[in-house]
Amino acid sequence: MFVDQAKIYVKGGDGGNGIVSYRREKYVPLGGPAGGDGGRGGDVVFVVDKGLRTLIDFRYQRHFKAERGQHGKTKNQHGKSAPDMVVKVPPGTIVRDEDTGEFLGDLVRDGQSLVVAHGGRGGRGNTRFATEANKAPDMAEKGEPGEERNLLLELKVLADIGLVGYPSVGKSTLLSVVSAARPKIGAYHFTTLTPELGVVEVGDGRSFVLADLPGLIEGAHQGHGLGYQFLRHVERTRVIVHVLDMGGIEGRNPIEDYQVIRAELLAYDQRFANQPEIIAANKMDLPDAKEHLRVFKQAYPDKPVYPISGATGQGIQELVYAMANALEAAPETSSLWTAEEIEAEEQKVYRYEPKETFQIHRDGNVYVVEGKDLEKLVRMTNFAQFDAVKRFQRILRDSGVDDALRQKGAREGDVIRIGDMEFEFVE
Template sequence: MFVDQAKIYVKGGDGGNGIVSYRREKYVPLGGPAGGDGGRGGDVVFIVDKGLRTLIDFRYQRHFKAERGQHGKTKNQHGKGAPDMIVKVPPGTIVKDEDTGAFLGDLVRDGQSLVVAHGGRGGRGNTRFATEANKAPDMAEKGEPGEERNLILELKVLADIGLVGYPSVGKSTLLSVVSAARPKIGAYHFTTLTPELGVVDVGDGRSFVLADLPGLIEGAHEGHGLGYEFLRHVERTRVIVHVLDMGATEGRNPIEDYQVIREELLAYDKRFEVQPELIAANKMDLPDSEMNLQSFKEAYPDKAVYAISGVTGSGVQELVYAMANALDSAPETALWTEEEVTPETQKVFRFEPKESFEIRRDGNVYVVEGKDLEKLVKMTNFAQFDAVKRFQRILRTSGVDDALRKRGAAEGDVIRIGDMEFEFVE
């Protein structure tokens, strides 16, 4: 089964908790704090494996969660960091954040890696909080929660050359003749529903990967037929071979077919205008094919047209040489593997100071929202008196107390930060 889209959930491992501990050696009076830090949580890392072809594994496992770091230990011993969680993906995988739509990475090379969810740092032990004013702090941090995301994975087939054309024009037959691939071949439309790959041995020491792509119909750029499922894979190829039915079976017109295919490609993306292409005039063993071929050459005198028959094998080797030569002169990478940077698309980052939190009302509750404050709540152990005092001090110095007063908060009002609720106290 070929699967080229998947939705999964990933979460980096939580950091280990720091601990409260003190030196208790017999001959060390007033030994002081000795609580170790927690270890870092593991990252979730995607790594390209060239042996994979589809995203089918993500149909059966949709959740990936890395291990958390070890907790700190006594005698200032830090907890051990957790190993990263390695997830293998096929070459050509694009990773996006489902919630924000952000583009995270394009994985194309074997061994290429991408961290999709970072593990949390370990919480600090009480040794870290010792000061001149408080030489024996009775507090430690909890581990930082690991990053979590909902991801969309999209596979775009990586092939050197792609066969495009209407359904039933002979793309699958041609692939089976020039390579060891055995795609499904049938006398009905959309026999090929997913991309098929085959390695073509030119015979002179050269070889390339050829893709039989699902049939294209008018309106594909708007999602008609297989639509985006087809065009997603075409954009990865370095050379396009238009396969046309010169026998004009089923009332086809090769000239009109080529025009429609070109219009659909350009409607999807204008960069197809400069994509190297060849014309495979297929089914030359049928009546009227010679007449249709001459008409096509008159309509497109500047196109490289190769008369072939996938059934008899006539002209196929000549086409294979032409494909290899076109590939030699084509750009090393597909046009879509690197985004063009223009003054319109180039991002400029400017520092704009602003409050790191926002306050809103939820009924009678004042809700304080801020990434750093919510993380502070998760990493604070409210069972420790010193930790509570530190939490209150941070709220005061970061301006949260003053901001709440400006919004009308008074003694006894309920304040919520993350999952924590407490009363506002002057």
């Protein structure tokens, strides 16, 4: 089974809690605070494994949660940080945040890694809160929650050269002849439903990866036939080989077939106009093939056309050499990305833009305060500790939340909600 899309949930490990502890040593009556910090939670990290070809593993496991850090210990000992959770993905995996649509990464090289969910930092022990005014604080932080996300994974086959053409024109047969790949071959449309890859040894020391891409039909750019399932994989290839049925089986017209395929590629993305291409005139062993080839060459005198027969082996070696030469002359990346676009992407400048840290709205009789930092503060505060509650109140006051609530009409005794916690507003 070939799987080229998957939806998964990832969560970084929570940080370990800091603790409240004091030195309890003989002859040290006022030892002071000695609570250690919690350890950091593990990250969820994607790593490219060239041995993988599909996303099928994500059909059976959809949730990935890293371990949380250890809690702090006495005598100022910090908790141990949790190990990262490493998740292997095939080369060509594109990662996006499903909820926001944010592009997170494009993983193409073996060993390339991407952190998709950061672990939370460890909570601070009471030693961290000691001051001249409060030398023995009775408070510690809980660990920071790990980042969590719903991800959309999309696989685009990584191949040097892609075979494109109508169903049943002989792409699978050609791949099986020039490589060790054994794709499914049959005398019916859409025999190949998923991309097949094969390594082609040219014979002069060169080699390349060839992909038999699923056949397409008119309207593919609008999702007809295999639609985007086909077109997304063509984007990765550096050279396109149009496989045409010169035998005219089932009334096929090579010129019309080429025009339709070309039009579908350009409708999907105009940058395909710059993609290097070769014409493989297949099924030359059939009776009408020579006449169809003559007419095609008249219509496209400037196109590199190679007469072949996948069934008899005619012209196969010449085509393989032509593909290797075209690949050497092609840009290092797919021509869908020009050098100027790549340079512009690498030189992007990100500017800091201050944004509102919290928002307040009414939910019935409840004032709801929303803000990522404030919600994190609630989750990291131990409300069973008096000093921690005082610190929480001070942060709300200093960050302007109290004044903003008054402006919204909050009065003594009104209910305030931040995250999962509800409080009474006290003047």
